[in-house]
Amino acid sequence: MATKHEIGTRERIVRATSRLMQRQGYGATGLKEISREAEATLGSVYHFFPGGKRELAVEAIHHGDREFAELLRTALERVDDPGEAIIACARELASGLRESGWLDGCPITTAALESAGLVPDIQRAAEEAFENWRTLVRDKLRRCGFAEDVAHDLAHTVINTLEGAEMSAQVSQSEAPLEIAGRHLARLIDSYR
Amino acid sequence: MATKHEIGTRERIVRATSRLMQRQGYGATGLKEISREAEATLGSVYHFFPGGKRELAVEAIHHGDREFAELLRTALERVDDPGEAIIACARELASGLRESGWLDGCPITTAALESAGLVPDIQRAAEEAFENWRTLVRDKLRRCGFAEDVAHDLAHTVINTLEGAEMSAQVSQSEAPLEIAGRHLARLIDSYR
DNA sequence: ACGGCTCTAAAACGAACGCTCTACCCACTA
DNA sequence: TAGTGGGTAGAGCGTTCGTTTTAGAGCCGT
Numbered sequence: 001m002a003t004k005h006e007i008g009t010r011e012r013i014v015r016a017t018s019r020l021m022q023r024q025g026y027g028a029t030g031l032k033e034i035s036r037e038a039e040a041t042l043g044s045v046y047h048f049f050p051g052g053k054r055e056l057a058v059e060a061i062h063h064g065d066r067e068f069a070e071l072l073r074t075a076l077e078r079v080d081d082p083g084e085a086i087i088a089c090a091r092e093l094a095s096g097l098r099e100s101g102w103l104d105g106c107p108i109t110t111a112a113l114e115s116a117g118l119v120p121d122i123q124r125a126a127e128e129a130f131e132n133w134r135t136l137v138r139d140k141l142r143r144c145g146f147a148e149d150v151a152h153d154l155a156h157t158v159i160n161t162l163e164g165a166e167m168s169a170q171v172s173q174s175e176a177p178l179e180i181a182g183r184h185l186a187r188l189i190d191s192y193r
Numbered sequence: 194m195a196t197k198h199e200i201g202t203r204e205r206i207v208r209a210t211s212r213l214m215q216r217q218g219y220g221a222t223g224l225k226e227i228s229r230e231a232e233a234t235l236g237s238v239y240h241f242f243p244g245g246k247r248e249l250a251v252e253a254i255h256h257g258d259r260e261f262a263e264l265l266r267t268a269l270e271r272v273d274d275p276g277e278a279i280i281a282c283a284r285e286l287a288s289g290l291r292e293s294g295w296l297d298g299c300p301i302t303t304a305a306l307e308s309a310g311l312v313p314d315i316q317r318a319a320e321e322a323f324e325n326w327r328t329l330v331r332d333k334l335r336r337c338g339f340a341e342d343v344a345h346d347l348a349h350t351v352i353n354t355l356e357g358a359e360m361s362a363q364v365s366q367s368e369a370p371l372e373i374a375g376r377h378l379a380r381l382i383d384s385y386r
Numbered sequence: 387a388c389g390g391c392t393c394t395a396a397a398a399c400g401a402a403c404g405c406t407c408t409a410c411c412c413a414c415t416a
Numbered sequence: 417t418a419g420t421g422g423g424t425a426g427a428g429c430g431t432t433c434g435t436t437t438t439a440g441a442g443c444c445g446t
Contacts, residue, residue: 028220
């Protein structure tokens with residue numbers, strides 16, 4: 001690399017792959033497109049990822065996993081009340097979506113759906129990501145005094161509803177689905193107090 | 194066509210496209226693959242769909258729209274109580290998913306996400322589909338005595354949560370997300386009575 | 387100065403892509 | 417019987433796909 005302070009080639013490739021797959025999925029994203037976007041050559045791509053497109057996609061999903069988890073974690077830590085915290089998450093997702101021109105939805109959903117049952121590596125990576133996110137929500141609810149089984153189930157629905165609402169918001173180019181989802185999830189959580 | 198009683202070529206092509214796009218998305222589905230699966234030739238495909246892949250994809254999404262709407266409609270009509278009716282929908286989705294070996298999720302989500310913001314025709318068709326489904330749920334709630342604005346918002350979250358849960362169920366190859374989603378949605382609906 | 391290493395550069399492979407084109411089959415009407 | 421037109425058949429267009437290959441640039445400790 002040219003300087004130790006700038007982002008390394010490997011990281012640039014992963015980030016470009018993650019962003020492209022977020023927008024257009026796994027199948028529609030080409031390696032030439034990735035290397036162009038990452039300002040790297042095909043040689044570099046295959047140097048760092050000898051497993052080719054599949055290995056690179058798995059790495060990109062792990063990247064998206066960490067990215068989304070970070071967004072969740074900060075929103076959940078910033079707000080005490082669990083319902084309000086979920087509303088904050090929904091708002092965060094909505095503004096990110098709008099600011100990207102409704103292009104950047106969930107970083108892994110598209111690829112996960114495309115390859116569910118067809119590309120085991122990618123499916124497994126996506127499954128791990130969803131589980132990580134649910135764990136973040138479940139732990140938050142536990143900390144707020146909810147019982148283990150209640151927190152476990154609520155975490156499922158919180159993540160799934162946010163995912164569905166983000167998808168809907170992206171397709172309809174409107175923040176409304178996420179705003180409504182936040183309100184309803186807070187109401188649902190409060191009903192278990 | 195050979196006989197008036199068997200399915201016409203055009204319909205076979207649309208169904209094959211819909212099923213392939215449901216499983217692997219728009220970008221990863223090729224026209225040769227479609228014509229092979231539909232037992233039609235490339236000539237027939239371009240005869241019925243001069244607009245090529247895009248036009249065919251839009252038609253396939255309309256097909257998926259009608260298919261999913263039919264599933265929703267029958268489940269919503271069969272059960273009186275609105276919460277129980279949504280649980281019935283979730284169960285229907287779960288069994289369909291399991292019976293297909295976790296391959297056939299929502300018929301349009303994958304394509305919708307892939308092309309949101311990139312292929313306007315497909316995005317518009319998907320948006321219409323989601324709106325149709327919400328209308329089915331909203332009308333059911335209205336018939337059960339819910340106020341217009343409450344029914345409108347609940348319809349959003351019902352569809353989005355079912356979508357998110359179905360995606361999660363597909364990725365984790367488990368009916369649990371849909372089962373939990375049904376229970377939570379029924380609870381949310383009942384909280385507005 | 388040196389061999390050894392990581393990383394970059396670019397050409398080229400066969401296969402598959404979306405799409406176009408021409409020829410043909412065949413039920414129908416005149 | 418000749419003609420008409422909807423539908424079928426498949427070769428082939430140029431392009432792009434994922435991948436492989438070969439060569440070389442830049443930096444290291446010795």
